[in-house]
Amino acid sequence: MTTRDNILHELNELKSSLASLNPGNVYSVPAGYFDGLADQVLSRIKSLETADPKEELLILSEMLGHLPKQMPYAVPAGYFEGLAERALESVQKSNDYQTANEELASLSPLLSGLKKEMPYEVPAGYFEGITKDITEKSKPETKVVSLGSRSWFRYAAAAVVTGVIILGSFMIFNNEKIDPASDSHAWVKKSIKKVSTDKLEEFIELVEDEKSVASNSTVKQEEIKELIKDIPDSEIQNFLNETDILDGSDKDDLLLN
Amino acid sequence: MSLTTTTLSDGEMLAQFRNPVTKEKAYTNIIRKYQEKLYWHIRRMVVDHDDANDVLQNVLIRVWNGLENFREDSQLYTWLYRVATNECLTFLEQQKKRTSVSLSDVESGLSNRIKADSHFDANKLEWKLQLAIQQLPEKQRVVFSLRYYDEMPYEEMSRVLETSEGALKASYHHAVKKVEDYMLNH
Numbered sequence: 417m418t419t420r421d422n423i424l425h426e427l428n429e430l431k432s433s434l435a436s437l438n439p440g441n442v443y444s445v446p447a448g449y450f451d452g453l454a455d456q457v458l459s460r461i462k463s464l465e466t467a468d469p470k471e472e473l474l475i476l477s478e479m480l481g482h483l484p485k486q487m488p489y490a491v492p493a494g495y496f497e498g499l500a501e502r503a504l505e506s507v508q509k510s511n512d513y514q515t516a517n518e519e520l521a522s523l524s525p526l527l528s529g530l531k532k533e534m535p536y537e538v539p540a541g542y543f544e545g546i547t548k549d550i551t552e553k554s555k556p557e558t559k560v561v562s563l564g565s566r567s568w569f570r571y572a573a574a575a576v577v578t579g580v581i582i583l584g585s586f587m588i589f590n591n592e593k594i595d596p597a598s599d600s601h602a603w604v605k606k607s608i609k610k611v612s613t614d615k616l617e618e619f620i621e622l623v624e625d626e627k628s629v630a631s632n633s634t635v636k637q638e639e640i641k642e643l644i645k646d647i648p649d650s651e652i653q654n655f656l657n658e659t660d661i662l663d664g665s666d667k668d669d670l671l672l673n
Numbered sequence: 674m675s676l677t678t679t680t681l682s683d684g685e686m687l688a689q690f691r692n693p694v695t696k697e698k699a700y701t702n703i704i705r706k707y708q709e710k711l712y713w714h715i716r717r718m719v720v721d722h723d724d725a726n727d728v729l730q731n732v733l734i735r736v737w738n739g740l741e742n743f744r745e746d747s748q749l750y751t752w753l754y755r756v757a758t759n760e761c762l763t764f765l766e767q768q769k770k771r772t773s774v775s776l777s778d779v780e781s782g783l784s785n786r787i788k789a790d791s792h793f794d795a796n797k798l799e800w801k802l803q804l805a806i807q808q809l810p811e812k813q814r815v816v817f818s819l820r821y822y823d824e825m826p827y828e829e830m831s832r833v834l835e836t837s838e839g840a841l842k843a844s845y846h847h848a849v850k851k852v853e854d855y856m857l858n859h
Contacts, residue, residue, distance in 0.1 A: 460846055469824040476849045479856065480802075485822060488799045489716060490792055495726075496712070500704035503733040504697060510734060521693055 683749040690740055700737060707750060710823065711757050717806070717818045718761040720786045728764050732757045747832045754825070755833045758815055765811060783807045798856070805855035809848055816841055817848040 427435035463475040474481035521528040681689070681702060689699035711732060716725040735756050743752055772782075784807045787793060787800070794800055806814055815834065819825040820841075827838040834841065 463846065464842060467826070469820055469826075473821065473849065476846060477853045479853055480821070480849060483798055483802065486799065487713060487717070488792060488794075488797065488803065489720075489722070489790065491712075492722065496708055499708050499729075500701040503704055503730065503737075504701055506730060507700075507734055507737045 684745070687740070687743065687745065687749065700740075703736070703740075703749070704733060707753055710750070711753060714754060714757055714818060714823065715761055717803075717822065718811075718814065719764060720783050720803075720807070724764065728757070728760050732760050735760070748829065751829045751832050754819070754823075758833060761815070762811060801856050801859060802852065804859070805852040808855055809851060813844050813848045816844045817852065820845050821849075 424435055459475050463472045466472050466475070470481070517528065686699045686703050686706075689695040690703070692699075708729075712725060712729055715728045715732070716722065719725050719728060732753075736753065739756070743749070784804055787803050787807065788795075806817060809817060812834070816830065819830050819833065820827075825833070827841050830836075830841050831838045836844075
């Protein structure tokens with residue numbers, strides 16, 4: 417019994433459909449393939465053994481081995497002559513032409529040669545402790561309890577604000593205006609308080625011919641009153657108009673009067 | 674068309690490149706030394722001169738940016754070829770995406786470009802060879818080009834393409850057979 421018969425018998429016992437198939441080959445082989453196979457493999461082995469590319473090519477293909485290798489393509493006249501310079505220009509125009517250090521070296525060799533170490537000292541242990549500090553500071557904040565949730569507090573806050581507004585209004589509107597024409601002395605007395613000490617000194621020096629104020633000493637308000645008691649109210653009134661204090665710019669003084 | 678090239682070795686030019694004072698001079702010397710080799714390597718891949726010029730410009734800018742970090746564990750020209758090859762493959766990939774066509778259509782597009790060349794002559798073997806090369810898959814085309822035209826050792830090619838020498842040899846042998854068959858049958 418041949419091997420094939422044994423296999424067929426085995427397939428039949430297994431009741432396999434393969435037993436009924438014709439074991440023919442469905443693939444085709446190029447004509448003459450096997451005729452030149454041995455020579456082909458041998459030439460390939462020889463080509464692998466040689467390191468010379470020319471010899472290798474001759475072994476693999478005599479036709480190609482004898483073919484001239486010049487390229488049939490044309491190159492524009494003068495293409496290679498300026499290629500290096502054109503490439504350098506492209507590089508110079510690109511952002512990667514110089515590194516920061518190269519740029520500095522070309523701009524200022526002096527600065528380029530300096531060491532970049534910082535001269536400042538850092539307290540010992542500073543960087544070790546900084547992480548800890550930041551960690552502590554970034555701890556979750558304590559819970560904020562909204563005061564607005566208590567209604568009685570809201571009413572109390574509203575009452576306080578109202579009181580402040582009323583008091584302020586009272587103080588503003590209760591502050592009687594004094595007519596400078598009818599009661600000039602009271603008007604002057606009130607207005608003079610708004611003028612700075614330096615301005616008053618200047619005025620007194622300008623008006624008084626005989627009396628003079630010590631330039632190096634600080635003049636108190638009481639002394640000023642003593643000095644200006646002999647100056648006519650009209651003069652003082654004109655002075656006050658010139659110094660432009662009547663626009664109510666100093667409101668703090670007005671409220672505290 | 675060869676210009677006056679420097680007599681400095683690659684190592685000397687690299688040392689000059691790393692010196693800020695002589696960097697630009699070294700760069701132009703390196704370009705002058707390798708420009709034609711790089712150009713033709715690219716041109717064989719992309720066919721058209723304008724495309725080759727664009728790719729070459731990109732390569733040279735990459736050289737400027739990357740040469741500082743070149744570790745000299747391979748030859749300079751190996752590294753240059755690697756940059757150029759990667760740029761070519763990227764360019765061809767982008768072309769494929771731009772036109773939304775399959776790679777085989779890109780290859781037939783390149784064949785059409787060859788035929789559109791004003792100097793094209795179908796009867797001349799060198800033109801037929803270019804058409805045959807364009808039938809090869811991209812990477813196999815690179816292998817064929819590097820070995821056939823530049824006669825690059827497999828060891829160097831392995832560094833350029835980051836592929837084993839054995840795979841490269843097999844690829845080249847297959848490529849030679851395909852090219853020969855094309856030329857005999859067309």
